Amino acid sequence: MKKIIQYLIFIPLFLASQEREDSIMINKIYDYFLSESNCYENLRYLCKKIGHRLSGSVNAQKAVEWAYKTMKQTGADTVYLQKVKVPIWKRGYTECKLMLKDKSIPINVLALGNSVSSGEKIVAEIIEVKDEIELAKLGEEKVKNKIVFFNVKFNPKNVSTSKSYGECVKYRYIGASYAAKYGAKACLVRSMTLCNNHSPHTGNMSYDDKISKVKIPALAVSYRDADTIALLLKIHPDVKMELYTENFTLDSVESFNVIGEVKGSKYPDRFITIGGHLDSWDVGEGAHDDGAGIVQSIEAIYVFKNIYRPKNTIRVVAFMNEENGLMGGKVYALEAKRKNEKHITAIETDAGGFTPRYIGVDTTRGLYQLCEKWNSLFEPYYIQIKKGGGGADISPLKKLLGIPLCGYEPDNQRYFDIHHTKEDVFENVHKRELELGGAAISAFVMMVDRYFE
Amino acid sequence: MKKIIQYLIFIPLFLASQEREDSIMINKIYDYFLSESNCYENLRYLCKKIGHRLSGSVNAQKAVEWAYKTMKQTGADTVYLQKVKVPIWKRGYTECKLMLKDKSIPINVLALGNSVSSGEKIVAEIIEVKDEIELAKLGEEKVKNKIVFFNVKFNPKNVSTSKSYGECVKYRYIGASYAAKYGAKACLVRSMTLCNNHSPHTGNMSYDDKISKVKIPALAVSYRDADTIALLLKIHPDVKMELYTENFTLDSVESFNVIGEVKGSKYPDRFITIGGHLDSWDVGEGAHDDGAGIVQSIEAIYVFKNIYRPKNTIRVVAFMNEENGLMGGKVYALEAKRKNEKHITAIETDAGGFTPRYIGVDTTRGLYQLCEKWNSLFEPYYIQIKKGGGGADISPLKKLLGIPLCGYEPDNQRYFDIHHTKEDVFENVHKRELELGGAAISAFVMMVDRYFE
Numbered sequence A, B: 001m002k003k004i005i006q007y008l009i010f011i012p013l014f015l016a017s018q019e020r021e022d023s024i025m026i027n028k029i030y031d032y033f034l035s036e037s038n039c040y041e042n043l044r045y046l047c048k049k050i051g052h053r054l055s056g057s058v059n060a061q062k063a064v065e066w067a068y069k070t071m072k073q074t075g076a077d078t079v080y081l082q083k084v085k086v087p088i089w090k091r092g093y094t095e096c097k098l099m100l101k102d103k104s105i106p107i108n109v110l111a112l113g114n115s116v117s118s119g120e121k122i123v124a125e126i127i128e129v130k131d132e133i134e135l136a137k138l139g140e141e142k143v144k145n146k147i148v149f150f151n152v153k154f155n156p157k158n159v160s161t162s163k164s165y166g167e168c169v170k171y172r173y174i175g176a177s178y179a180a181k182y183g184a185k186a187c188l189v190r191s192m193t194l195c196n197n198h199s200p201h202t203g204n205m206s207y208d209d210k211i212s213k214v215k216i217p218a219l220a221v222s223y224r225d226a227d228t229i230a231l232l233l234k235i236h237p238d239v240k241m242e243l244y245t246e247n248f249t250l251d252s253v254e255s256f257n258v259i260g261e262v263k264g265s266k267y268p269d270r271f272i273t274i275g276g277h278l279d280s281w282d283v284g285e286g287a288h289d290d291g292a293g294i295v296q297s298i299e300a301i302y303v304f305k306n307i308y309r310p311k312n313t314i315r316v317v318a319f320m321n322e323e324n325g326l327m328g329g330k331v332y333a334l335e336a337k338r339k340n341e342k343h344i345t346a347i348e349t350d351a352g353g354f355t356p357r358y359i360g361v362d363t364t365r366g367l368y369q370l371c372e373k374w375n376s377l378f379e380p381y382y383i384q385i386k387k388g389g390g391g392a393d394i395s396p397l398k399k400l401l402g403i404p405l406c407g408y409e410p411d412n413q414r415y416f417d418i419h420h421t422k423e424d425v426f427e428n429v430h431k432r433e434l435e436l437g438g439a440a441i442s443a444f445v446m447m448v449d450r451y452f453e
Helices: A002-035 A039-050 A058-074 A132-143 A161-181 A223-235 A287-306 A327-338 A364-381 A395-401 A431-451 B002-035 B039-050 B058-074 B132-143 B161-181 B223-235 B287-306 B327-338 B364-381 B395-401 B431-451
Strands: A078-100 A103-106 A109-111 A122-129 A147-150 A186-190 A218-221 A240-262 A267-277 A312-319 A342-348 A356-361 A384-387 A405-410 B078-100 B103-106 B109-111 B122-129 B147-150 B186-190 B218-221 B240-262 B267-277 B312-319 B342-348 B356-361 B384-387 B405-410
Touching: A002 A287, A002 A364, A002 A431, A039 A058, A039 A287, A039 A431, A058 A078, A058 A240, A058 A287, A058 A312, A078 A109, A078 A218, A078 A223, A078 A327, A109 A240, A122 A132, A122 A186, A122 A223, A132 A161, A147 A161, A161 A186, A161 A218, A186 A223, A218 A223, A240 A287, A240 A327, A267 A287, A267 A327, A267 A431, A287 A312, A287 A431, A312 A327, A312 A431, A327 A395, A342 A395, A342 A431, A356 A364, A356 A431, A364 A384, A364 A431, A395 A405, A405 A431, B002 B287, B002 B364, B002 B431, B039 B058, B039 B287, B039 B431, B058 B078, B058 B240, B058 B287, B058 B312, B078 B109, B078 B218, B078 B223, B078 B327, B109 B240, B122 B132, B122 B186, B122 B223, B132 B161, B147 B161, B161 B186, B161 B218, B186 B223, B218 B223, B240 B287, B240 B327, B267 B287, B267 B327, B267 B431, B287 B312, B287 B431, B312 B327, B312 B431, B327 B395, B342 B395, B342 B431, B356 B364, B356 B431, B364 B384, B364 B431, B395 B405, B405 B431
Parallel strands: A122 A147, A147 A186, A186 A218, A267 A312, A267 A342, A342 A405, A356 A384, B122 B147, B147 B186, B186 B218, B267 B312, B267 B342, B342 B405, B356 B384
Antiparallel strands: A078 A103, A078 A240, A109 A218, A122 A240, A240 A312, A356 A405, B078 B103, B078 B240, B109 B218, B122 B240, B240 B312, B356 B405
């Protein structure tokens, strides 16, 4: 009986002290981020001294060198480059206007990544459609030689703007092939945003030769100009558009993932990956997308070197080419598979540097079931643990190694205001929101390192 | 046995259908806010056509008339004005500079609300202190005839910026009396912010004649200039400040709370109050503080008139004089008490129009215990129900009527960047964040109306 009582008392005390310890460690990590961390100044450098950095560009190479040096300076045990072949696409000159009688109205557009050039200037009528079904109904007769305009609006009723993005982005991605199928000369898509301004949002597109073998230019039109075109089409259905766009697709070149490691004290050959992407679109400065994720991830090196010593090896990865190819993510997973590495989990931060909301955790190998118990520990920091998580760059890891994935999810109300635009600049990142995100990621990874076997 | 089984089945089905109904209603309210509500355009009008509106000013009267008209237009069954005597304080000309040898360095300051004038220009040395204890140690010998500078920084390690504000604001509020006690000529306080810029933050101050009967001018100095002063004092302890400030305290005048009601279907004589404050500081446009709260509250009139018919009477109150007297809140509670009105609860929205975090609910009469069960209903909207709530304007209701209070709490990382500054303007409010806050408040009040007896 005495033994049982001792046992009964021992366990709760032990648990309570463990929880206290966790709570103290989490607090230390947050204190560091909110008062000493370099992530804001690192982001300033990346945005202001390097700027945007599309795969294969001179800036992307500068960013690789900067990430290598910064990981070293932050205290990584080892830093190395992992070769990645990346496609090169270059934006040239683009001009777009509506022609109405003797008036011309300039229209703000951005060519989509991977778009072909127009060749000659295109002068054509515009066909506005809501989806590919409406387009199919119109058929070749109505579409041939025209410019197809996918005027698909984000549903403002979705609380999550990511949901709206998910509902609309296929028209950006594959709209041009749908349009080409019926003989269109070019494809315009309404910018992926709820933000009522003149700034177009670029992003990647693709030509699907199962739909059409013809490649036509694809461009995003700003929110306001999308409304202008729609309004003018109502009054003057025969309004014409004059469109010129020049873009260049060059041979793939060598680039790199940048990887920094803090060696595990107990399982140096087991890995937890923390990552974001180093490349960005070629407008703005890639501040939220994904400079924020890069500097948050790099700061984890400091945490695991100086605040909490991890059992597993922590790998911070600055992935290359998330925006237009995902080659970095693919190579990283393939190499892990080839080397038969043991990976525990991976977390991605690529949803902006906004105020934290939650960490999504998938249920594979019971990770979510373990983590959801930590909700009370994270409550003071306004972080929840929710079911389901991942990210583009780490998704090949799950496919190849079957490991559970996690995703850091900040508030997304403002994200698609600036996503892939010239407004995605350093000034639009809030210092403390960025820091709180970094703290959440490091604190969460510390808990996983501690308790996930 | 059969009966028991029926009973057992009946209850869960009943509950499930009730929850489904709640969930559908909440969704309808959110849909309205995110796609049709007028709160953003109402805020634009209040900020851009009226502007800042300190109690007793011409603009405050315009705001009263606007609120009256807008509540009517939004569909209130009755709208009326409640007389409130308000103090008048007017900002005059202020100038502040550091004098170093033959150089003068301009310093960005704002007189604090209620501050007296300097009379003649004050030229004096500066004594920097961290708190009133340090000031007391220095004593009259070191402080007399000098300008006391409370250089008290927000603690960046607090995750909640409101906590930091709570820790520091007493130096803004009562610092001048502490300084006057030891013979200081004026009192400067570091602005209540973590935002590193040149914009000073005003706010209310008071003279406590238990500490000192002498009234000296009190001013807030911007974050950067606070650093500049501190740095210069280290190098040149004898640097002098030249300070002139002119402010006017006039006789109280009559102003109004604006009250709009939607009559309860079952208990027309029982009230739930939703409110924010109509007055603002006399810099910026009072957009977040508290135009946001006003337009969110007014929109509840539409909801309770058109989407959900309340059992209790819903009272939307645009309180007057929260910033420098709280007379509106006091009068409202006194009148409720005098008329022996039955109030159920009250919710205040005066923490900015930022992205929603939670609704704080106090435990009086078991309200929190009831509401916390709704957490799963609000989860899709990123709203939590947390223990402890209230607000300045509704606090007299609790004191006089003993009712439980609730407070709407948006994310506060950006709040003290703009609080009481010229940057608190319409452009700094995000449309969807404002709308999501309004939806959260109306949806929560619907639930309280439905289930709190």
